[in-house]
Amino acid sequence: MPLKKHTPFIENIPAYALGSLDVEDAFALENHLKTCASCRSELAAYRAISAGLLTAIPPKSPPASLRRQLQIKLPSARRLFRVPVQWSFAQPALVIMALGVLLFFNVVSILQLRSLQQQQAQLSHKLQSEQTALALLSYPGVKVIPIETNGITGTLLLDGDRNALALFAWNLPQLPDNQTYQVWLIDSQAERVSLGVFRPEPSLPFTSFSIISSENLSNFVGLGVTVEPSGGSSHPTGTRLLIVNF
Amino acid sequence: MSDLEEAKLATQVAQGNEKAFLTLYDRYSSRVHALTLHILHDPMMAEEATQDTFLKLWNRAHSYLPERGSLLPWLLTIARRVALDRLRLEARRPLLSDADDPDEAWQSIPDRNTLSEEHRWRSLYFAVQSLSSEHRQVIDLAYYQGLSQTEIAETLGWPLGTVKTRLRAAMQQLRREWSR
Numbered sequence: 001m002p003l004k005k006h007t008p009f010i011e012n013i014p015a016y017a018l019g020s021l022d023v024e025d026a027f028a029l030e031n032h033l034k035t036c037a038s039c040r041s042e043l044a045a046y047r048a049i050s051a052g053l054l055t056a057i058p059p060k061s062p063p064a065s066l067r068r069q070l071q072i073k074l075p076s077a078r079r080l081f082r083v084p085v086q087w088s089f090a091q092p093a094l095v096i097m098a099l100g101v102l103l104f105f106n107v108v109s110i111l112q113l114r115s116l117q118q119q120q121a122q123l124s125h126k127l128q129s130e131q132t133a134l135a136l137l138s139y140p141g142v143k144v145i146p147i148e149t150n151g152i153t154g155t156l157l158l159d160g161d162r163n164a165l166a167l168f169a170w171n172l173p174q175l176p177d178n179q180t181y182q183v184w185l186i187d188s189q190a191e192r193v194s195l196g197v198f199r200p201e202p203s204l205p206f207t208s209f210s211i212i213s214s215e216n217l218s219n220f221v222g223l224g225v226t227v228e229p230s231g232g233s234s235h236p237t238g239t240r241l242l243i244v245n246f
Numbered sequence: 247m248s249d250l251e252e253a254k255l256a257t258q259v260a261q262g263n264e265k266a267f268l269t270l271y272d273r274y275s276s277r278v279h280a281l282t283l284h285i286l287h288d289p290m291m292a293e294e295a296t297q298d299t300f301l302k303l304w305n306r307a308h309s310y311l312p313e314r315g316s317l318l319p320w321l322l323t324i325a326r327r328v329a330l331d332r333l334r335l336e337a338r339r340p341l342l343s344d345a346d347d348p349d350e351a352w353q354s355i356p357d358r359n360t361l362s363e364e365h366r367w368r369s370l371y372f373a374v375q376s377l378s379s380e381h382r383q384v385i386d387l388a389y390y391q392g393l394s395q396t397e398i399a400e401t402l403g404w405p406l407g408t409v410k411t412r413l414r415a416a417m418q419q420l421r422r423e424w425s426r
Contacts (some may be wrong), residue, residue: 020395023394062292
């Protein structure tokens with residue numbers, strides 16, 4: 001660095017070491033010190049002087065009472081120090097926040113548990129339905145009715161002795177969340193009795209629906225499937241998808 | 247007292263050992279009190295500042311880093327800040343940076359390697375006494391009263407340039423005297 005630019009900084013170092021340099025000059029010098037090793041060295045020498053000035057005063061003992069006063073204050077001073085005022089105000093807020101976070105995770109966990117329980121119940125029901133369908137397939141005397149209508153193919157297994165039936169349908173269209181398929185028994189007067197609702201399995205190309213009915217199936221002449229609002233209807237209201245005559 | 251003993255006592259103080267604290271008090275209170283009295287010129291205020299300084303030692307002894315320097319300059323730096331802040335409160339002037347934080351003290355303490363032994367520091371007393379009254383006056387106002395160069399110029403009615411020149415000359419003379 002050229003000496004001319006360096007000089008104003010080096011002249012300010014003694015005052016800076018004493019803490020007496022005006023703010024603007026101190027700021028400029030601090031910036032200069034970042035890049036100037038010789039000025040940092042000068043500052044170290046002058047700081048040794050200012051540190052020495054602290055001890056350049058002949059010792060003078062304080063009154064003995066000061067020692068006793070200090071001794072009395074020590075424990076409470078340490079306690080005050082260890083529990084700063086800011087922390088004492090912040091502590092309840094932190095505890096409330098922690099409780100809030102715990103509560104949030106608990107609620108999330110409960111919701112996840114309920115969702116898992118629902119999934120488990122659905123899987124259990126599906127398994128039972130498929131076992132019923134398989135049992136029907138292997139039972140002698142079961143009536144097998146092929147289905148082919150509206151591009152939907154499949155089979156209806158009907159066991160009139162046990163009032164059990166199983167419906168296998170391929171190519172059933174997927175439905176929006178607010179709709180479901182509903183199965184109806186149809187009697188000779190064209191009256192409908194609901195057997196239940198089902199939704200196509202998205203991961204499978206076919207859908208099965210099986211049930212052991214409380215109704216006497218021999219009183220009915222056929223079976224129909226309609227599209228209904230989610231949860232089902234008391235009587236058919238939506239599109240008729242298929243009708244199978246027994 | 248060796249640096250090692252001092253560091254050990256400071257560690258004990260940090261752990262809440264009152265006996266260690268009182269040992270350090272007995273050792274250094276006269277130095278601290280002399281400085282606070284020199285700055286404040288008021289026995290009551292000086293006692294309070296001395297007490298505050300040692301309470302900071304009691305509460306913040308863990309901030310003392312033996313590898314950075316001896317305990318006395320650290321303690322005296324804190325004492326100077328405490329006393330100057332009392333002066334500034336009285337004069338309604340802005341306080342020094344953070345006098346409550348003893349960590350700040352390290353910033354104005356030179357690196358341990360550049361420090362001389364205490365007996366060399368004592369020689370500064372005589373060096374200060376050898377200064378002309380004008381030079382001693384600016385050193386006193388700058389360091390022991392915490393005034394900036396502009397404030398010194400206003401206080402003494404001197405041109406700012408004169409203050410700067412005399413302050414620089416005084417420090418250069420102290421440096422020469424001290425390095426003899």
